[in-house]
Amino acid sequence: MVRTLLLLVAAAALWGSSRMTWVHLTSSDGKTLERTTALDGSTWAAAMTPLALAMLAAVAASFAVRGWAVRVVGVLVALVAVAVAGPPVQLLVSGASADRAAELAELSGHPEELAADYSLLPPLLALLGAVAAFVAAAQLVRAPSSRGGLSSKYDSPAVRREAASKLGQGEIAGEDGPVTQRMLWDALDAGEDPTVDGPGDGNGESTPRS
Template sequence: MSENESIAAEQPTRASRGTAVPRTLLLALSAASLWGSSRMTWVHLTSSDGKTLERTTDLDGSTWAAAMTPLALALLAAIAASFAVRGWALRVVGLLVALVAVAVAVPAVQLLVSGASADRAVELAELSGHPEDLSTTVSVLPALLALLGAVAALGAAVLLMRKPPVRGGLSSKYDNPAARREAAAKLGQGDTPASDEPVTQRMLWDALDAGEDPTVADGDDGAGGGNGAKPGSSH
């Protein structure tokens, strides 16, 4: 592989490395948010059967949204996978992370918008008997923390699925010898370089090696004082 091809092949890898740190931080933040939310109380259930004192049952995130802890572990696994795979496989990991974000956001949004169902709370609390008086209280902070984790996971998914940018071209210093000779021949004929790069000393010597004199402009026959003569030629 030529030097030009080797550098071109390394460009997507460098671009991918540039997003490795932010996506890893986002995945770690998301996993930590989900784990913390799963340990916090989402719903307080107060029940009474009319004979005994009221009973309060706390339902944490791992109970109200049972998938919260497994999803946090899945995000940790995604961190390792993001360093182990490349190309289309990395985009598949990003798609899975996006699905995790959706799965986290749905129960949190439902709880914040619709509140907690008393029937579902009784079922999850596994209360015995038939309570006559039921009331539920929603904790907002754990649901918001879960939403934060979902947003962070979605941001990481975008970085994972984004195609590394490909630069339009390489500098002439990376061109192979044949390309340099062709550019030097055009320079010797009075043409300007195709790129916006300034004419360098190397380009002038390449023109001389190609048998062209870059110091002679178009229409100049070189007879006016010998300024256009090549080094080492006799008058």
């Protein structure tokens, strides 16, 4: 599915971004040579790694749930996308704060000069992940009720027998999707005749389907 691919792209983009260097901090105490400290995404934007894992969890959830629960997953993915977009947008708009970089780098001593600059690729990669996650969220929210969840082949025997009983009574799944060959065989195994409409026509006989 497209939404699954988008979630995987988002997870990969966030994970890769968290491993790249976002900010370079240059410090000097006036006595020794300048020192450059690299801050990667997991340090500058600590939420990148857990949010990447959240994208992978969303992939599993999108297959495991059905109906309105798929839309709930979509809303949660959209919130994650917003959270992902925050740090890179702030960095690209406001630049890297030398004081914040020094705090995250935990520099020893009291450097007299601080300068910070950022790399362009890591925040852009994180934004790509945010966009992919948001598009996937939109598809999850708009998914029809009959979509989502695991295939019926993973249903338990009890669930399949119940569906077969409904089929034999003429309750063809409108909400659960079209009748499949497996559903017909399950109906026969359950002692139901899927070729009749269930309740009789008043004479104790079942009416064949047209």
